[in-house]
Amino acid sequence: MPKALQDIAVLDFTHLLQGPFATQLLGDMGADIIKIERPGQGDLFRTMTFKNRWVGGTESPNFLAWNRNKRSLAIDLKAPEAKTILYKIAEKADVVVQNFRPGVLEKLGFGYGDFKAVNPRIIYCSGSGYGDSGPYASRPGQDMLIQGLTGLAAATGRGDGAPTPVGSGFADQIGAMNMVYSILSALYWRERSGQGQEIKVDLMSGLLQHQNQEMVWVMNFNENLERPSSSIGHPGMDAPFGVYPTCDGWVTIAMSPYNKLVGVLAKPDLLVYDDPQLLFDKRDEIWAKIAEETRKWTSRDLLEAMLAVDIWCGEIKQHLDVVDDPQVKHSGVITTYEHAKVGPVKVVGPVVRLSATPPSIDRPAPMVGQHTQEILREYGIDEGAIESLEMRGIVVQAKIG
Secondary structure, three states, X not given: OOOOOOOOEEEEEOOOOHHHHHXXXXXXXXXXXXXXXXXXXXXXXXXXXXXXXXXXXXXXXXXXXXXXXXXXXXXXXXXXXXXXXXXXXXXXXXXXXXXXXXXXXXXXXXXXXXXXXXXXXXXXXXXXXXXXXXXXXXXXXOHHHHHHHOOOHHHOOEOOOOOOOOOOOHHHHHHHHHHHHHHHHHHHHHHHHOOOEEEEEEHHXXXXXOOHHHHHXXXXXXXXXXXXXXXXXXXXXXXXXXXXXXXXOXXXXXXXXXXXXXXXXXXXXXXXXXXXXXXXXXXXXXXXXXXXXXXXXXXXXHHHHHHHOOOOEEEOOOHHHHHOOHXXXXXXXXXXXXXXXXXXXXXXXXXXXXXXXXXXXXXXXXXXXXXXXXXXXXXXXXXXXXXXXXXXXXXXXXXXX
16 A cells, blocks of 8 residues: 655654654655664663563663654764765655754764755754754753743642643654654655755744643733642653752753762762662652752752753743743744734744745634635635625625724
8 A cells, every 4th residue: 555655765863752753753654764873772762661661571662652664774973984875875865854962963974964965855854952052052852841941841730739741752742743744844845846955843942832822821911820730740750850849949850860960969878769660669759858959959050050960950930931031032933923803912933944945924813704705716706606605604704893
């Protein structure tokens, strides 16, 4: 049975969740996904699991979840021969997808310009946490950190409890969807123009876009939504993954070496828990002990200390705080459009960046039937027929003003 993308070849430099989910979706549609992996360890997700359990005793369920419909090519990207091999593949490839930290692949000779020189029709899609510039560009772009920074964690969970991250890799999966629809759009544009292009997708902008109904409400009424008295959490992660109190707020700590965090907190007695199984079995006990220490810090001081040793961490922000966040302002993702009835409306705008075909807001959300006559005329319905349809209530043209 034929598949929609069976003639599309994808060079896949992705790892963890966002990028692999995107390329898996393309693979499910028939694309030939050539997954580039480091010899030996391969994708970092191969080494990660929940509850210290492995499928068949050896395989990561996390990796298995996001990497079907692919072929794996294990190659050292730092070796000179890698360029010869991958450039040769790129001559016939259609798409390159990568989600390394900004600048990493470019330094190795695998940036958009490098592949474009080999194949001008190439479509090059990069995924990152916060974009390739701005105050957060060098931070780790992990899912839970993004949930905290964009207001999602503060809006989730028990009303009288701590901010609660969504119990799934929501930001990564949204990022994957943005990658896929951008790639498909670029492929369609190439069919019409013959031109490839560069695509940039980031998790922070994407998660803001997918909270647009909450953000539009909050921004236009200048009030935060209150959480209900129910809560959710992720059942599979071990300590120290979680949300922690400080003396003036909350911080998130994601997948980070436990001993590094113990070093920052200067509590060597906590190393008694430094075992993969204990970190899961005693996770509530460990959380409480770490929280005792984080409460002694301001959020700012603790974040600076953790970031200095590359611990994956971030602030917890409410939605109104996010609007003034320096990275959000830098990205320009918050914008305004003019509604036909209510005037200016603040919204989260398009969040993917296509170099040749950038998205834009050209129409506000319409009133019911605002464009009825326009559309009918455009598709050849004559005036008499339109009038008849309106008289019988089959179609309605909105009256504005």
